[in-house]
Amino acid sequence: MSSTPPAPKSWLTNQSVRGVRARVAMVAAVALAALGALAAPAAADESPSPGAANPPRSKTSFVIGVKQDIDSLNPYVGVVAAAFDMYQLMYDYLTVSSAKDFSPEPSLAQSWETSADGKTWTYHLHPGVKWSDGTDLTAKDVVYTFKRAKTDETANGQYSSYVDNITDITAPDDATVVMTTEKPSPIMLRLAVPILPEHVWSKVSAKDAGTFANDKDVVGSGPFRLAEAKKGQFYRFTANKSYFDGAPKIDELVFTVFADDSALAQALRQGEIDMAQELPAAIADTLVGKPGITVNDAKYYGFNEIGYNLGAATVDGKAIGDGHPALKDKQVRLAIDTAIDRKTLVDKVLNGHGSPASGVIPPIYADMHWNPGADARAFDPAKANAILDAAGYAKGADGVRAKDGRKLELRLFGRDSSEYSKQSAEYVRSWLKDVGIKVTVSIMSEDNLTSVLGKGEFDLFEWGWVVEPDPDFQLSVMTCDQRSYEEDGEIAAGWSDSFYCNPEFDKLYRQQQTMIDPKARAEVVKAAQKLLYDDVAYSLTYYYNQSEAYRSDRFTGFVPQPSNGGILAFQYGTHSYRHIQPVTSAAPAGNDSLSTVLVVLIVAGAVVLLALIVMVIVLVSRRRKNADDRE
Secondary structure, eight states, X not given: OOSOOOOOOXXXXXXXOOOBBTTBOOOOOTTGGGHHHHHHHHXXXXXXXXXXXXXXXXXXXXXXXXXXXXXXXXXXXXXXXXXXXXXXXXXXXXXXXXXXXXXEEESSEEEEEEOTTSOEEEEEEOTTOBOTTSOBOOHHHHHXXXXXXXXXXXXXXXXXXXXXXXXXXXXEETTEEEEEESSOOTTTTOOOOOOOOHHHHTTSOTTTTTTOOOOSSOOOXXXXXXXEEEBTTEEEEEEOTTOTTOOOSSXXXXXXXXXXXXXXXXXXXXXXXXXXXXXXXXXXXXXXXXXXXXXXXXXXXXXXXXXXXXXXXXXXXXXXXXXXXXXXXXXXXXXXXXXXXXXXXXXXXXXXXXXXXOXXXXXXSTTTOOOOGGGSOOXXXXXXXXXXXXXXXXXXXXXXXXXXTEEOEEEEEEETTOHHHHHHHHHHHHHHHTTTOEXXXXXXXXXXXXXHHHHTOOSEEEEEEEOOSSSHHHHHTXXXXXXXXXXXXXXXXXXXXXXXXXXXXXXXXXXXHTOOOHHHHHHHHHHHHHHHHHHTSEEEEEEEOEEEEEETTTEEOOOOBSTTTOBSSSOSSSTTTTTOEXXXXXXXXXXXXXXXXXXXHHHHHHHHHHHHHHHHHHHHHHHHHHHHHHO
């Protein structure tokens, strides 16, 4: 390996995440130049299936239908947001993001304190926590996890942004962990590193860390335990009834993979599943008002973008890929950005369930979000044409612009798992045609897109990010060090999907990494977002709501995150998963009022029925009495 290893990915996403991205999946990770070769052996039991397959279930099984399959159950390998959701079911973290407002709150660490200089952190673990095989979870497991994340190349590729600033980690006793950092850090209560059992993972060599499947006999401490995994079909988890933070109120949690959105919605209507996730807004709208179904149009923390190949290169500056050189010209990107009608994308693609995007930190994180306000670039095809004219890109007889003998003919890659992506790509193709740029749209799987991005073999792409509560990771993906790197003659991807590299941005990124004052840090984070916007590093398209629908006639107890209109599943934490329960139990309904009404109606119906029975008995009794009198 000749250069800096890839940095970590977001833990949910989307995302991240990541899921992502649409719950948008996240891009590139460990050795993605060989993603196929890596993902296959590390993935769960491979059983090809074109659509959903229903695993056995009971009335206390909660079944979620999803579109995004899990790429790996190995927490050192998974890339997509769905995988990170599985990790937090199986393992615990020192802290979690609260359901109320994403603020850090205790988890495995029940309390903590920091030194006056902010460089020493002491975490006090929750007592009595055990691994699923009965072994005690101690501070030694935490130390092992973090040390491996620092020293193991594969693990570090996943979690380096959380651990690289940590210079020392010790366990003074079984319940105490002390970490020392090189510099004060604002993320020490957001260390999204799943705590792994040393007695299991110490037997997985560094060589095997990237191919260990972790799909059978998984030893974890989390609220659920993996019982069965069928890649492309379903993932079944059983509840950890001894969970230290309160046992889940369901017995099983099942994720069933669907091939298309219509089948997913139909399964919910027919009661084959209890929740449908990541529904396109147009399909979710058809479920509104259906008996027994509640649709949650949730505020979300994801954005989508049109990404550019800004000049693919490794961290060493070696040019790679085959991107169109015109995209290095900021004026071309500025013209493309100006030719994109974000309002139409929100209205037509999202059915109004979202808003135009600007900064890479979504508005749900209000303190860190940057908005250009009156300086926002408006949709203006005439201005886009003028920009290209001024930049020397003249229109030919075929209407396609060219400069220095090369036409503005670009490839735009979208994702087959997202109707949003397909539709957005077609809209962009149409708008760019109007300004003299010929675009050829190709739709591919997220895995394939991840691979071509890492190799720089693209011009434009449509994808997105699920953004963590802390802005550090999202900003990190735009730094120079996140570009691809060369290893053993092969190109491996970092987290950068645009190959953006601006020393001024890197300086802002490093500056916010050590700022403890939230307000001061927010100003730097906003300045970094403004720089990305001014450079047209991405053309952000929209912030989207997350549409999810569930059987409120069956289950209640959902905990939204954030509490004011947030999502009910695929959260930062397991808030809903641990509190979902059948409506037939004694629990009160949460935000699903329909189930409450249903219960009331059932009780009222029972009362009326009882009254009718009494009346019938009385009438029969009177008739018998009259008959007896007549006899």
